[in-house]
Amino acid sequence: MTLGLFYFFAFIAIAGALGMLLNTRNTVAGALSLVATMCALGAIYVLLDAYLIGALQIMVYAGAILVLFLFVVMLLNLRQDAFVGARFAKPLFWTLAAAALAAGFLALLPGAFGPPAEIPSDFGGYRAVGAELFTDYVLAFEVTSLLLLSAMIGAVILAKRKIDG
Amino acid sequence: MIPITHAVALSGILFLLGVLGALTRRNLIVILMSIELMLNAVNLALVAFARQWGNQAGQLFVLMVIVVAAAEVAVGLGIVLSLFRNRESVNVEDASLLKW
Numbered sequence: 001m002t003l004g005l006f007y008f009f010a011f012i013a014i015a016g017a018l019g020m021l022l023n024t025r026n027t028v029a030g031a032l033s034l035v036a037t038m039c040a041l042g043a044i045y046v047l048l049d050a051y052l053i054g055a056l057q058i059m060v061y062a063g064a065i066l067v068l069f070l071f072v073v074m075l076l077n078l079r080q081d082a083f084v085g086a087r088f089a090k091p092l093f094w095t096l097a098a099a100a101l102a103a104g105f106l107a108l109l110p111g112a113f114g115p116p117a118e119i120p121s122d123f124g125g126y127r128a129v130g131a132e133l134f135t136d137y138v139l140a141f142e143v144t145s146l147l148l149l150s151a152m153i154g155a156v157i158l159a160k161r162k163i164d165g
Numbered sequence: 166m167i168p169i170t171h172a173v174a175l176s177g178i179l180f181l182l183g184v185l186g187a188l189t190r191r192n193l194i195v196i197l198m199s200i201e202l203m204l205n206a207v208n209l210a211l212v213a214f215a216r217q218w219g220n221q222a223g224q225l226f227v228l229m230v231i232v233v234a235a236a237e238v239a240v241g242l243g244i245v246l247s248l249f250r251n252r253e254s255v256n257v258e259d260a261s262l263l264k265w
Contacts, residue, residue, distance in 0.1 A: 002166060002167060003166075003167060003168075003171075006167045006171065006172075010171075010175045013175065013179060014175070014178060014179065014182070017179055017182040017183070017186075017202055018182065020186065020195070020198055020199075020202070021182055021185060021186045021189075021190070021199070024190075027192060027194060027195060030195060030198065031194075031198065034198055034201070034202065037179075037202065037205070038205065041205055041208070041209060044172070044175075044209065044212075045209075045212050047167055048167060048172065048212050048213055048215075048216045049216050050212045050215065050216070050224050050227070052224070053208075053212060053224050053227050053228070056228070056231060057208075057231070060231050060235060061201070061205070061231070061234075064235065065201065065234065065235060065238050068238055068239070068242060069194065069197070069198060069238070069242070072194060072242045072245060072246065073194055075246075076194075076245075076246075076249050076255060098181070102177065102178075102181060105177055106174055106177070109170040109173060109174060110170050112170070113169050113170065113217060116166065116169065116216060116217050116219070117217065117218050117219030117220075118219060119216070119219045123216075123219070123221065124215075124216075124221065124224060128221060129221055129224055129225065129228075132221050132222070132225060133225055133228065136222075137222075137225050140225075140229060144229065144232045147232065147233065147236050148232065148235070148236055150236075151235075151236030151237075151239050151240050152239065154239075154240045154243065155239040155240055155242070155243040156243075157243075158240065158243030158244055158246070158247050159243045159246050159247065
C-alpha cells in the first residue's frame with residue numbers, strides 16, 4: 001500500500017518536472033506543473049515519516065515560492081523559449097555519458113544500505129522536530145532569521161525602480 | 166515501508182531533470198525553477214536518509230534548505246525583475262555582460 005502510493009506520487013513528481021522542463025511555449029503552465037511536483041514530494045515526505053516537513057513543503061514551496069514565480073511570470077509577459085541542447089558540441093556523447101552515470105548510480109543502489117532503523121512513534125512530528133530545532137540547532141535557527149532579513153532587504157532594493165543617492 | 170533505494174533513485178532522477186533544465190533552457194525564470202527542483206531532490210534524499218538512520222537531523226537540514234530556497238527565490242526574482250526592466254528580456258543570452 002505505502003509502496004504503491006510512493007510509486008503513484010513519484011510518477012506525478014517526475015511527470016511534473018518533465019512538464020516544467022519540456023514546456024517551452026507557456027511558462028505559466030511550466031510553473032503549475034512544478035506545483036504538482038512539489039505537492040507530490042510533500043506526500044512522499046509524509047510517507048517517509050517526515051510529517052512536519054511534508055506540511056511545510058506544501059505551504060512554503062507549493063504555496064509561497066511557486067506563487068511568487070507565477071506572479072513574476074505573469075508580470076513579465078514572456079515570449080517563447082527554446083531548447084539550446086543542439087548547441088552542445090557533441091550532444092549524443094554527453095547524453096550517453098549521463099545515461100551511463102545514471103545507470104551506474106542506479107545499479108549500485110540495491111544492497112548499499114541495511115534495513116531501516118527503528119524509530120519512535122513521534123519521529124518527524126512537530127513536537128520532536130521542534131524540540132531538536134530549539135535545542136541542538138538553535139544557532140542555525142537564529143542565523144536563518146538574519147539570512148531572511150538580508151534577503152528581504154536585497155529583494156526590496158533590487159526590485160526598486162531607482163536607487164536614490 | 167519505502168525502500169531507501171527507491172527514494173534515492175527518485176531523488177537522482179529529479180536532480181538530473183533539474184540539471185537538464187538549468188543547462189538547456191534559456192529563460193531565466195525556468196532556470197530558477199530548475200534550481201528549485203534540484204534543491205527539492207536534495208531534500209528528498211535528506212528525508213529518506215533521516216528515515217533510514219532514524220536521525221532527525223536530516224529533517225532539520227531540510228528545514229534550513231527550504232529557508233535558503235525561499236531567500237534565493239526572493240533575491241533571484243528581484244534580479245529577474247530588474248534585468249527585465251533594463252533589457253526587456255529574461256533570456257540569459259541577453260545578460261552576458263560579465264561573460265568572457
